[in-house]
Amino acid sequence: MMQINIKLILRVITLSLFFGLSSVNYAQEWGTVEKSEITEQIGNQVFYLHTIAKGNTFYSLAKVYGVTTDEIKTANPDLDNELKLGAVILIPKTDIVKVKTSSSPTVSYNNYFFHIVKQGESLFSIAKIFDVTVEDIVNINKLNSTNISPGFHLKIPEIEYKTTLITKKTEVPQATKKLSYFEYTVQAKETLFSIAKRYGIGLETLKYINNFSGNDIKPGQIVLIPKVVLNKKPQERKTYIIHQVQPKEGLYGIARKYGVNINQIKAINPGLTDAISIGQNIKIPRQPNEKGFIEHKVTDRKEKLSSIAREYEISVHNLKKLNPNAPTKVRRGETIFIPLDFIDKKEEEITKEPFETKKDIEFEQEIYTQNTHRVFNVALMLPLYLSDVDSLLDLDRGELLAKRYETRAFRFLEFYEGAQIAVDSLRQLGMQINFRVYDVNDDKIETALLLQDPSLRDMDLIISLLFSRSFALVSEFSKEYHIPLVNALSTRRQVIYENPYVFKMIPKPNALYHSVADFVGQNMSEYNTIIVRNNPYQLSNEYNLISGLLKEQVKEKSYFLNAYALQKIDKYMEDKQETYLDTLRYELEKIETAFVLDSVIAHPFDTTWVNNSINTVIYSADSLSGIMNNASLFRDNLIVAMGSDEVFAIELFTKLNFVRDSLNIKVIGLPNDWHSFMNLDVDYSQPFSLQVASENFVDYTSEDVNRFIYKFQKQYNKIPEIETYSFLGYDATFYFLQALFRFGDDMLENIPDFRIPLLQNQLHFEKQNNGGFENIYWNLYRQENYTYKIEK
Numbered sequence: 001m002m003q004i005n006i007k008l009i010l011r012v013i014t015l016s017l018f019f020g021l022s023s024v025n026y027a028q029e030w031g032t033v034e035k036s037e038i039t040e041q042i043g044n045q046v047f048y049l050h051t052i053a054k055g056n057t058f059y060s061l062a063k064v065y066g067v068t069t070d071e072i073k074t075a076n077p078d079l080d081n082e083l084k085l086g087a088v089i090l091i092p093k094t095d096i097v098k099v100k101t102s103s104s105p106t107v108s109y110n111n112y113f114f115h116i117v118k119q120g121e122s123l124f125s126i127a128k129i130f131d132v133t134v135e136d137i138v139n140i141n142k143l144n145s146t147n148i149s150p151g152f153h154l155k156i157p158e159i160e161y162k163t164t165l166i167t168k169k170t171e172v173p174q175a176t177k178k179l180s181y182f183e184y185t186v187q188a189k190e191t192l193f194s195i196a197k198r199y200g201i202g203l204e205t206l207k208y209i210n211n212f213s214g215n216d217i218k219p220g221q222i223v224l225i226p227k228v229v230l231n232k233k234p235q236e237r238k239t240y241i242i243h244q245v246q247p248k249e250g251l252y253g254i255a256r257k258y259g260v261n262i263n264q265i266k267a268i269n270p271g272l273t274d275a276i277s278i279g280q281n282i283k284i285p286r287q288p289n290e291k292g293f294i295e296h297k298v299t300d301r302k303e304k305l306s307s308i309a310r311e312y313e314i315s316v317h318n319l320k321k322l323n324p325n326a327p328t329k330v331r332r333g334e335t336i337f338i339p340l341d342f343i344d345k346k347e348e349e350i351t352k353e354p355f356e357t358k359k360d361i362e363f364e365q366e367i368y369t370q371n372t373h374r375v376f377n378v379a380l381m382l383p384l385y386l387s388d389v390d391s392l393l394d395l396d397r398g399e400l401l402a403k404r405y406e407t408r409a410f411r412f413l414e415f416y417e418g419a420q421i422a423v424d425s426l427r428q429l430g431m432q433i434n435f436r437v438y439d440v441n442d443d444k445i446e447t448a449l450l451l452q453d454p455s456l457r458d459m460d461l462i463i464s465l466l467f468s469r470s471f472a473l474v475s476e477f478s479k480e481y482h483i484p485l486v487n488a489l490s491t492r493r494q495v496i497y498e499n500p501y502v503f504k505m506i507p508k509p510n511a512l513y514h515s516v517a518d519f520v521g522q523n524m525s526e527y528n529t530i531i532v533r534n535n536p537y538q539l540s541n542e543y544n545l546i547s548g549l550l551k552e553q554v555k556e557k558s559y560f561l562n563a564y565a566l567q568k569i570d571k572y573m574e575d576k577q578e579t580y581l582d583t584l585r586y587e588l589e590k591i592e593t594a595f596v597l598d599s600v601i602a603h604p605f606d607t608t609w610v611n612n613s614i615n616t617v618i619y620s621a622d623s624l625s626g627i628m629n630n631a632s633l634f635r636d637n638l639i640v641a642m643g644s645d646e647v648f649a650i651e652l653f654t655k656l657n658f659v660r661d662s663l664n665i666k667v668i669g670l671p672n673d674w675h676s677f678m679n680l681d682v683d684y685s686q687p688f689s690l691q692v693a694s695e696n697f698v699d700y701t702s703e704d705v706n707r708f709i710y711k712f713q714k715q716y717n718k719i720p721e722i723e724t725y726s727f728l729g730y731d732a733t734f735y736f737l738q739a740l741f742r743f744g745d746d747m748l749e750n751i752p753d754f755r756i757p758l759l760q761n762q763l764h765f766e767k768q769n770n771g772g773f774e775n776i777y778w779n780l781y782r783q784e785n786y787t788y789k790i791e792k
Helices: 008-019 056-064 069-075 123-130 134-141 192-199 202-209 227-231 252-260 262-267 305-311 316-322 386-394 395-400 413-427 444-450 452-458 468-482 511-523 540-553 562-572 578-592 598-603 619-630 645-658 673-676 682-688 703-716 728-752
Strands: 039-041 046-051 086-093 093-102 106-116 152-162 163-169 181-185 220-227 242-245 281-287 293-296 302-304 330-333 335-339 375-382 432-439 461-464 485-487 502-504 529-534 557-561 608-609 614-618 637-642 666-672 689-696 763-768 773-775 779-784 787-790
Touching: 039 202, 046 056, 056 086, 056 787, 086 202, 086 468, 134 152, 192 202, 192 220, 192 608, 220 375, 252 281, 252 293, 252 485, 262 281, 262 562, 262 645, 302 305, 305 330, 305 335, 316 335, 316 773, 330 413, 375 413, 375 452, 375 728, 375 787, 413 432, 413 703, 413 728, 444 468, 452 673, 461 468, 461 728, 468 485, 511 540, 511 666, 511 779, 529 540, 529 619, 540 614, 540 637, 557 779, 614 619, 637 645, 666 682, 673 689, 682 779, 703 728, 728 763, 728 773
Parallel strands: 375 432, 375 461, 461 485, 485 502, 502 773, 529 614, 529 637, 637 666, 666 689
Antiparallel strands: 039 046, 046 086, 093 163, 106 152, 181 220, 242 281, 293 335, 302 330, 557 608, 689 779, 763 773, 779 787
16 A cells, blocks of 8 residues: 555556557567668668568567667667658667577467457468467467457467577678768758658658758758668659548448548558558548449448448448449449548648647636636545566566456556546646545555555545445545545445545436436437336336336327328238228227227328327237337337346347338337347347447547547557546546536535536436435437447
């Protein structure tokens, strides 16, 4: 238990970055490094001139050339930790003498690293990349077959060479110096930067070769250029622009945005596949599109129209507008026209980094003149297990990767990292913050000792991510000294009992049903509403709550146009054996038995008002027939499906798809378990605009979200994810620091009305009787165009 030295946290972050332990890309794809035969002497040192190819990393280059990564970076000070495709870099040449003690390399199953299987990879291709056998991979992973799927984490055994390496840098005497560069004469209006760009050389590398201390050059001056770049043509105005892949983007969707064919993009991006990653730079040809569409040619035996729509990030409805005669399944060789979501490619590329000059979260700012000179003391308490760090430093990369998910020190690290970005943002707004971080585990004795620190009594805010035993002690402390205390992750309502200073961020469970009922009242109050329960025993209290709330929100009477009702009956009667009048009579009687059938038929342009009741169906007993008995052919239907079993959801949508062409149905899934149903086929649920709720939803189309991802990736070299608490850490810290900055000592009185936009979940706090504050906001979002759109 300790207040954290910031250098110690940086050791953890550095450790995670060094071993590639990011949440998305913790196993690098090394690729194949082809050693250059071209050398250049600079001073007394000889360097290889290596052209960066796809898959090259500092680690793989160092391994092939027999140098350290630091030596490569020292020789190329302009690299800034990035290897750009096609760039020429300097690598120190060394003399390596190998004394072999064994005739062949051996494979160690004790030492290994992880590789994430990519689309199109096989065990054979992966074995070839890492110079091991398929049998080695099968054995170390204990596979029963050679079948693998994208996303699978494979252990790759390390190869051990029993060799002794004696290494020294190669120095060439001045007398044997061989010139391998040519002299370039500086022209009028040229700069050193424009020359470096012209020949594809880093500016610092060019200065290093020419022994320039600054950037100033004059017309007529001689600049040495490595001859290796002579094969490269001087750069002219590009016939392409660079697109940086954003979260949730696919290659087909990018093609549609720019109005180019997918094959045109692949033609100028050698080796590019459909599996692209966030932050990847892709060349887009500058070719005007005069047609207003691009052509997609089906290459597989059959391809669903819905699959094509999903790939191009467009609705099936809009796709059919341009292809009215297209079948549901398109055959090989047929062409589908894709409407454009056009981006003007005539504009010059923006060279500055994305989001570089934008504010962190844009909303209506106030001038907090009363608090600009106050220093706020803020504590962050979470279990970082920094005592484990020294032992981790003794592990090699393979061992650390293997124990990644068992390593306590990395579990909540990204919460801190997100919080730190929020602190930096508030400091930019003028807030003075004394930010202290405490490593607090689940040991009650250590927590009690920590709370004896007198400086903690002066805290204006404590943000916590703690185990229950430690939180209970901190809660007592906050109550005694009147310090607002944030609980960021607990679902237990007990944390707010008897402490008026506690804030519980996870939303109140029952608030979900109030949110859904309010949404229905605002958007679907005239729908024919049916509650479909999986069985009569499950979620009884929740059913009683939502049914009562819906009765308050749904209008007592609704109406429909007679002509519309008759039209829907006509459509429904196609290929049906029932008579027209019998069907119409049955549908009317389901609404109200007192209907006069002849009156509806005789007055098609009149409006008919009906009682709007809420009906309940027990799916385990009545199945689809129970729904059909309560559904309406000529009214909009809302099904509130209640069940925590994913099998129930799958079967429900399977049955509903039998009648989706006849009925207008929308579905809301309750409780909040539905957002985690991974086996639910979106092709079955999306036609019903499935809406689900969650306390954790990140809209990756939001500019604020993408700005945070960019800052996080730039600062920590990894992509933030919901599961690693980075968004949560940012939201918790940003929200409460804003409230503290705005209201100061009056924060508790004003926070129930305090609303600002956040990244993962909005915070609407409600004061509980004799207790603290509980969030009552739930995200409600719907399926649309094979993604989720926020509703409220």
